[in-house]
Amino acid sequence: MLDAxxxxxxxxxxxxxxxxxxxxxxxxxxxxxxxFAGLLALPVGAAVALFHFPGRxxxxxxxxxLMGLPPVVAGLMIYLLLxxxxxxxxxxxxxxxxxxxxxxxxxxxxxxxxxxRQIISDLWEEYREQLTSLGAGRLRAIPTLLWDGRYSLxxxxxxxxxxxxAEVGAVLIVGGNIAGVTRVMTTAIALETNKxxxxxxxxxxxxxxxxxxxxxxxxxxxxxxxRRRIG
Amino acid sequence: xxxxxxxxxxxxxxxxxxxGATRLLGPLDLTFxxxxxxxxxxxxxxxxxxxLRLCHGLIAPTAGRVRCGVAGxxxxxxxxRRQAMVFQxxxxxRRSVKANVLYALNRRGIKGRDARSRADEAxxxxxxxxLGSRPARVLSGGEQQRLALARAWVLxxxxxxxxxxxxxxxxxxxxxxxxTIQRFHxxxxxxxxxxxxxxxxxxLADEIVFMADGGVVERAEAEAFLTRPQSRQGQQFLAGEHTxxxxxxxxxxxxxxx
Amino acid sequence: xxxxxLVRWAVVLGMALAVSLAHAQDRGFITIASTTSTENSGxxxxxxxxxxxxxxxxxxxxxxxxxxxxxxxxxxxxxxVLVHAPAAEQQFIDxxxxxxxxxxxxxxxxxxxxxxxxxxxxxADSATEAFGIIADAEAPFASRGDDSxxxxxxxxxxxxxGVDPSGSWYRELGSGMGAxxxxxxxxxxxxxxxxxxxxxFDNRQNxxxxxxxxxxxFNQYGSVLVNPEAHDVKHDLAMVWHDxxxxxxxxxxxxxxxxxxxxxxxxxxx
Numbered sequence: 001m002l003d004a005x006x007x008x009x010x011x012x013x014x015x016x017x018x019x020x021x022x023x024x025x026x027x028x029x030x031x032x033x034x035x036f037a038g039l040l041a042l043p044v045g046a047a048v049a050l051f052h053f054p055g056r057x058x059x060x061x062x063x064x065x066l067m068g069l070p071p072v073v074a075g076l077m078i079y080l081l082l083x084x085x086x087x088x089x090x091x092x093x094x095x096x097x098x099x100x101x102x103x104x105x106x107x108x109x110x111x112x113x114x115x116x117r118q119i120i121s122d123l124w125e126e127y128r129e130q131l132t133s134l135g136a137g138r139l140r141a142i143p144t145l146l147w148d149g150r151y152s153l154x155x156x157x158x159x160x161x162x163x164x165x166a167e168v169g170a171v172l173i174v175g176g177n178i179a180g181v182t183r184v185m186t187t188a189i190a191l192e193t194n195k196x197x198x199x200x201x202x203x204x205x206x207x208x209x210x211x212x213x214x215x216x217x218x219x220x221x222x223x224x225x226x227r228r229r230i231g
Numbered sequence: 232x233x234x235x236x237x238x239x240x241x242x243x244x245x246x247x248x249x250x251g252a253t254r255l256l257g258p259l260d261l262t263f264x265x266x267x268x269x270x271x272x273x274x275x276x277x278x279x280x281x282x283l284r285l286c287h288g289l290i291a292p293t294a295g296r297v298r299c300g301v302a303g304x305x306x307x308x309x310x311x312r313r314q315a316m317v318f319q320x321x322x323x324x325r326r327s328v329k330a331n332v333l334y335a336l337n338r339r340g341i342k343g344r345d346a347r348s349r350a351d352e353a354x355x356x357x358x359x360x361x362l363g364s365r366p367a368r369v370l371s372g373g374e375q376q377r378l379a380l381a382r383a384w385v386l387x388x389x390x391x392x393x394x395x396x397x398x399x400x401x402x403x404x405x406x407x408x409x410x411t412i413q414r415f416h417x418x419x420x421x422x423x424x425x426x427x428x429x430x431x432x433x434x435l436a437d438e439i440v441f442m443a444d445g446g447v448v449e450r451a452e453a454e455a456f457l458t459r460p461q462s463r464q465g466q467q468f469l470a471g472e473h474t475x476x477x478x479x480x481x482x483x484x485x486x487x488x489x
Numbered sequence: 490x491x492x493x494x495l496v497r498w499a500v501v502l503g504m505a506l507a508v509s510l511a512h513a514q515d516r517g518f519i520t521i522a523s524t525t526s527t528e529n530s531g532x533x534x535x536x537x538x539x540x541x542x543x544x545x546x547x548x549x550x551x552x553x554x555x556x557x558x559x560x561x562x563x564x565x566x567x568x569x570v571l572v573h574a575p576a577a578e579q580q581f582i583d584x585x586x587x588x589x590x591x592x593x594x595x596x597x598x599x600x601x602x603x604x605x606x607x608x609x610x611x612x613a614d615s616a617t618e619a620f621g622i623i624a625d626a627e628a629p630f631a632s633r634g635d636d637s638x639x640x641x642x643x644x645x646x647x648x649x650x651g652v653d654p655s656g657s658w659y660r661e662l663g664s665g666m667g668a669x670x671x672x673x674x675x676x677x678x679x680x681x682x683x684x685x686x687x688x689x690f691d692n693r694q695n696x697x698x699x700x701x702x703x704x705x706x707f708n709q710y711g712s713v714l715v716n717p718e719a720h721d722v723k724h725d726l727a728m729v730w731h732d733x734x735x736x737x738x739x740x741x742x743x744x745x746x747x748x749x750x751x752x753x754x755x756x757x758x759x
Contacts, residue, residue: 028506035503084565084720094566095520095551101507129289130322134382135311135338144334148325176520176551179534194667195529196690230326230366 004202008210011203018180019204023211026184029097029171030164033104034112038157041109042146045116050124050138050145060117066110071103075173078103082174095176100184103170108160115156119149151223158219165212185211238300238313238389239421240264241286245295248281256281256445258295263390268422270436270453272429274468277442279425283392286423287316312339315383316392320399321375328370328378329354329363335382353385354378357411373404380411384420391415393424397431409435429457429469441465518547519726522559522567524638525665527710528552530596530685530753536742540733546726554665556636562586562713565720568727571734573710574638587713593734594743594754595709598642599687600700601670602628602679610679616703621650627658629678633669634661638708643681646705670696683708685753710754734758 011019048059080086082094082102093099123145131141146153168186175182177191185208192201240262247257256278263269263286271279284290285297288305296304303310324331332350336342341349354360357377362370367378376396383391393412397405412435416422426432432439432453439456441449443464449456460466527533528550537548551561555572562570563586570587572578573595581587600619602610608626613619623630624647632654633640647654660678662669666686673680674694682690687698712734717724733739735758743756 032503032506035499035506039503086564089565090721095549127322129284129316130318132289133287133311133314133316134335135308140338144324150325176549176553178520178549178551181549191529193671194525194665195686196667196670196692198671198692 003199004206007199007203008206012207019207021180022183022185022188023207025097025182026165026186026208027211029100029184030104030161032101033108033164034157034161036101037105037108037160038112041112041160042116042153043142045113046120046142046146048113049117049120050142060114063110063114063117067114069107069110070169071107071167072169072173074103074106075170078106078170078174094174095178095182097175097182099174100171100182103174104164104167107167107170108164111163112156112160115159116146116153119152119156120145123149151227154219154223158216161215162212165208236300236303236309236313238303238310240300241305241390242298243285243292243295244298246285246292246297247294248278248285248290249293254445256285257292259447261440261447263421263423266419266421267437268416268435269424269438269440270432271423271425271440271442272427272432272468273442273448274427274464278445279442280394281445282442283316283394283423283425287311287314287392289316312386313389314392315386315388315390317376317379317383317394317396319395321372321379323367323370323375323378325368326366327364328359328367331367331378332382332385335385339386341386349385350381353381356384356414357381358407371404373400373407376400376404376408377411380408380415384415388420390421390423393422395425395427398427405431433457441468443468517545517726518549519568519723519730520549520551520566521569521571521730522551522553522557522561523571524555524558524573525552525667526637526639526683526686527571527573529665529667529689530683531689531748532685532743532746532754535746536739539738539742540730543738544729544733546729548730554635555638555641559586562715563719565715565722567715568722568724569712569714569731571710571712572638573708574641575709575711577638577641578711578713581713585719586716588716589731590711590713591731591735591758593710593712593758594740594756595707596684596754597701598639598681598683598706598708599698600679600681600706601673601687601696602699603677603695604697605695606699608679610699613700616646616700616705617650619700620646621652623679624650624652624654627656629658629660629676630654631669631673631676631678631680632659632661633666634663635665637665639666639681639683642706642708646681649705681706684751685748688748688751688753709757 048056078099079094082088082091082099127145131144136144166186168190171184172187172190175187177183177187185204189201189204189208192204243259243261245258245260248255271282273279281290285292286305288311299305299310305311305314324334329350332353333346336346336349351360354363357380359374359377359381362374367375370378396412397408400408409431412422412424422435424435436453439451439453440447441456441462449460449462449465456465457469460469533550541547551567553561555574555577558570558572559577559581561567562581563584570581571593578590582590600610600616608622608628610619610622613622632643660676662672666682667690669680670682670686670690671692674692674696677695712731714724714727714731715722740756740758743754744752746752746754
């Protein structure tokens with residue numbers, strides 16, 4: 001285990017170009033996925049929280065269940081979608097980072113939407129009468145609630161990010177783990193494990209975990225700072 | 232924009248509210264008109280908060296109807312625009328003091344410099360000038376309630392409903408709130424508030440609507456009711472025997488009825 | 490309003506991310522579906538840069554099991570395949586998925602097992618005999634079990650030995666070569682692996698090579714182009730790659746590759 005930490009430090013110290021590329025791609029893919037998933041999931045989650053439409057209960061159950069969508073299954077689904085013999089074949093997106101963003105967005109969406117629904121639902125309980133009195137009905141209240149719940153929602157986005165950056169099954173299938181093109185931290189770890197280079201694999205794992213901790217720490221710190229300044 | 236909509240008088244015609252199998256209020260016929268200040272009083276569970284929420288359109292009656300001004304339901308946006316409500320516990324948005332007031336203005340389509348100057352004026356009105364950029368949530372309870380008042384008043388409402396506005400505050404903060412309410416009245420806003428404090432009613436009301444068991448038991452000039460209540464429940468209430476109305480399940484009056 | 494500014498910044502950042510990802514894909518490249526053991530041997534890292542320098546065409550390798558590589562080829566998601574399962578390659582062509590198969594090189598498999606060799610494999614005269622010994626002794630044997638070229642080769646040898654491997658001693662793992670070796674090391678089991686993966690495998694524990702050299706263990710690699718009439722693939726660029734592999738430069742590059750000082754692949758194109 002200690003070897004792994006030592007190797008991890010050595011890897012970082014030598015500023016290996018290939019490693020930098022892998023780390024950079026991991027971040028770009030997962031952050032993009034959080035962005036696109038969040039763009040959709042935040043308003044959808046809020047809408048499900050606020051509006052009572054026929055089939056709402058089913059949607060809530062489905063969202064909660066899809067939080068557990070196995071990444072390999074998601075990967076398979078997107079592969080079938082993007083393969084040349086599939087409906088979106090002509091787009092030529094398979095084995096590209098874009099495909100990886102798509103599949104990770106798919107994985108993140110239910111988490112962010114379900115958590116958003118819960119957060120906004122609780123907020124609406126608190127704000128409903130006052131906002132209604134001020135003339136903000138359900139629809140117009142959505143942006144207000146999303147902004148007011150921003151700290152909790154950031155946590156929801158971080159949960160989504162965590163899921164994305166940690167998964168390997170989906171990006172492996174739709175990305176192909178191509179060196180220099182679609183190789184990310186998790187697929188690199190899988191590859192090195194496969195080759196029997198356990199120490200290197202573990203070192204990469206240490207780097208990945210450290211990155212995740214740093215990002216979470218930054219988000220928390222930013223939140224605390226903002227809270228104090230803007231409230 | 233069109234002519235200013237008049238939302239007074241507020242008429243309740245055969246209004247009742249049931250929750251499940253329990254009748255919580257009504258049926259009652261009641262009218263609010265004129266410019267006097269009204270205090271709705273009564274023991275817990277009498278239906279005071281319910282009454283205000285029905286008048287403001289936050290709750291729909293299960294029987295009868297509420298009419299504001301010339302045949303307008305309180306849920307009509309034109310009516311609601313002319314009304315405002317302040318709750319027992321102020322609900323502050325997670326933004327600055329001034330932004331909270333601006334929110335109310337923006338909701339009604341008033342933006343830019345016009346909005347900002349009106350917000351400043353409202354904050355001065357309640358004594359919160361200078362706190363504009365402070366996060367609203369770090370204010371004390373009394374300050375938050377005054378902010379809620381500023382936010383409610385900034386659109387020059389015709390009617391302002393206040394649901395036990397000072398019961399969560401210490402005496403000093405309560406006094407500041409009361410003088411603000413008085414100022415609103417002097418500027419022409421019709422005040423309808425609920426309270427269980429006879430002292431507050433004496434200070435802030437011209438007339439008193441006394442409720443018990445979901446119905447209006449007595450309605451009189453404030454001084455008259457407070458010194459010589461005609462009804463048995465009124466006398467009991469003022470004598471300090473605040474009983475929970477037996478017809479109602481014991482529940483907090485500000486819980487949400489749905 | 491700081492609120493809107495923040496949201497706007499977030500949107501700009503998101504768009505920038507998306508564009509940065511899209512842009513990176515704008516070069517002349519071909520996609521080759523190959524196997525994990527080939528990738529793990531490090532051959533591609535050695536010969537592809539030489540090809541790219543000579544031709545300016547980027548080569549992207551998707552390394553999966555043989556079965557999946559051929560399926561990717563059949564779906565038109567790759568422009569050519571490079572695998573080591575001649576029978577499957579022929580089937581690939583017969584199914585209309587591929588055209589123009591060329592033999593490129595071969596490496597070999599070795600039989601690996603625990604150092605104390607409980608079944609006595611080292612005394613065998615042929616690979617077939619070695620497998621027979623393992624089956625008779627019911628010694629733990631780790632199989633890749635993943636329909637890969639290695640797996641098919643292994644099944645071929647069992648068949649030659651007249652054995653239908655089953656029972657608790659025969660462990661079908663469904664995993665790549667490195668992972669299978671890890672498992673074999675952990676179980677003190679026998680396993681057939683390609684020499685390349687073995688050479689670079691660091692978690693050997695008690696394992697060592699117990700048998701090698703039998704021609705049946707030779708592993709022929711073939712490059713097959715994906716049928717341009719079946720899919721809109723980059724046939725012309727893939728042909729450049731295909732030609733290069735059998736050319737003097739390509740064959741020399743293959744033969745020159747050393748893994749930890751040992752030659753792995755013997756070029757044998759005609």
